[in-house]
Amino acid sequence: MLLKVSFKLNLLVLALLLTSALVPVAATNSDTAKERRWAEQVIDGLLDGDDVWLIDDSGHEFLGILTEGDRSSGHAVVLLHGVGVHPNWPDVIYPLRAGLLEQHITTLSLQMPILENEADPREYVLLIPEVSGRIDAALDYLDDEGYRDITLVGHSLGASMAVYYLSHSDTDAVTSLVVIGMGPGIAATGSENLSALEQQVKVPVLDLYGSADLEHVLNSVELRAAAGNRGSVPKYQQTKVNGANHFFQGHEDALVQQVVEWLEARQN
Numbered sequence: 001m002l003l004k005v006s007f008k009l010n011l012l013v014l015a016l017l018l019t020s021a022l023v024p025v026a027a028t029n030s031d032t033a034k035e036r037r038w039a040e041q042v043i044d045g046l047l048d049g050d051d052v053w054l055i056d057d058s059g060h061e062f063l064g065i066l067t068e069g070d071r072s073s074g075h076a077v078v079l080l081h082g083v084g085v086h087p088n089w090p091d092v093i094y095p096l097r098a099g100l101l102e103q104h105i106t107t108l109s110l111q112m113p114i115l116e117n118e119a120d121p122r123e124y125v126l127l128i129p130e131v132s133g134r135i136d137a138a139l140d141y142l143d144d145e146g147y148r149d150i151t152l153v154g155h156s157l158g159a160s161m162a163v164y165y166l167s168h169s170d171t172d173a174v175t176s177l178v179v180i181g182m183g184p185g186i187a188a189t190g191s192e193n194l195s196a197l198e199q200q201v202k203v204p205v206l207d208l209y210g211s212a213d214l215e216h217v218l219n220s221v222e223l224r225a226a227a228g229n230r231g232s233v234p235k236y237q238q239t240k241v242n243g244a245n246h247f248f249q250g251h252e253d254a255l256v257q258q259v260v261e262w263l264e265a266r267q268n
Contacts, residue, residue, distance in 0.1 A: 028060040029127055030113035038086035038111065039063045046088065049097065052108075054141055056133035063087060063111040064138060067097050069104040075267065076147040078138050079109035080158030082181075083121050087111050091247035092155040092180060092255065099256030105263065106147060108138055112161060124157055125186045131161045132168055139173050151263060153178040156246065160186045163193050167200035176266050178206045178259055181246045183216040184223055194223055198231030205236050206262045210244025210251065217246065237262065 042063065043051050049067035056062065065087050077100060081093050087109035088094055097107050112134060113127035139150060150173050154162035159182035166177060185192045197205070207224055209217050221238070228236030239258055244251040 027058050028056070028113060028130055030060075030130065031116050032060070034114055034116060035062060035111055038114075042086050042088045048101065049107075049109075052141065054110075054134070054137040056130070056137050058130070058133060060133075062134060062137075064141070065097070065107075065109040067101050067107045067109070069101055069106040071106065071146060073104075073106075073149075073267075074147055075149040075151070075263075076106040076108060076142050077151045077153050077263070078135065078142075079107055080112055080135075080152065080154035080161050081109070082156030082158050083124060084114050084117065084119070091249060095248070095252035095256055096153065096259065099252070100260065103260050105260075108142060110134055110138055112158060121157075128161065128164055128186060132165055135162075135165045136169075136171075139171060143173065148173055150174050151176045151178060151266075153180070153259065154182070155180040156182070157186070160193055163196045163201060166203065167196040174203060176204045176206075176263075177201065178208060178262065180208045180248075180255070181210070181213055181217050182207065182224070183214070184220040194220070194227045197224065197227040197233060197236075200232060202232050202234065204266060205233050206259070207236065207238040208255070208258055209238075209240055210246065210248060211240055211242045212245045214246045 049065045052064045052066050053061050054064050079087065079093055079096060081087060081089050093109055097109055100107050113130045115123055142150060152162040152174055159179035162177055162179065166174060182193060184194050205228055207228060209221065225238050241248065241251055241254045241258065244254065248255040
């Protein structure tokens with residue numbers, strides 16, 4: 001029975017991925033009630049940055065947090081969170097928002113599609129076709145604000161979403177990519193990230209992970225490096241933060257430092 005369910009799920013996933021580039025997304029499959037609850041909590045507790053509301057290609061309105069640094073640089077970072085959380089999540093996302101602001105770097109953190117709390121993380125692959133619409137909306141907003149040099153920074157599932165976007169988009173606004181705690185494929189299944197790094201991602205990549213990261217992240221370190229170094233990526237750098245777990249708890253300063261140093265190197 002499990003094999004039959006898995007086979008049916010795989011067929012559904014394949015059909016969605018094959019048709020997503022041809023058929024406009026009619027509506028979000030995200031848990032919109034959960035998005036609203038997150039938005040209320042985030043906005044009520046927002047200490048820095050401003051809430052902005054963006055609209056994707058299906059007409060769905062979703063939350064972003066703009067934390068503005070040096071507008072004159074024309075450079076901004078788009079932050080993509082992991083499974084089921086929000087754009088001000090205390091692990092990884094907020095430390096990057098705050099740390100990058102200290103370096104005068106503008107960030108726009110996005111609410112990505114999410115599922116109910118009880119959902120199996122593997123089900124998130126069904127939301128992947130909606131990713132491009134949200135990132136496109138963010139890029140359009142930043143372009144209107146004068147930011148045309150964009151770095152995507154994604155954590156965990158957000159990293160897979162960023163890779164998916166770059167492998168399905170011809171935008172020239174995104175000039176670099178940072179993936180944090182990324183495995184070999186979406187929701188730790190398959191090898192979509194590896195093939196994308198090797199064949200489709202055409203911007204410099206920083207692949208950042210912790211020495212105490214999740215098993216699927218650690219087991220794919222060499223595979224990711226091989227794909228990044230032999231493929232379409234013009235510059236691939238892989239960095240391990242000793243002692244850090246998947247959420248870089250207690251290693252937030254090292255997380256921010258690695259990202260800032262890499263971004264500064266890309267700008268010089």
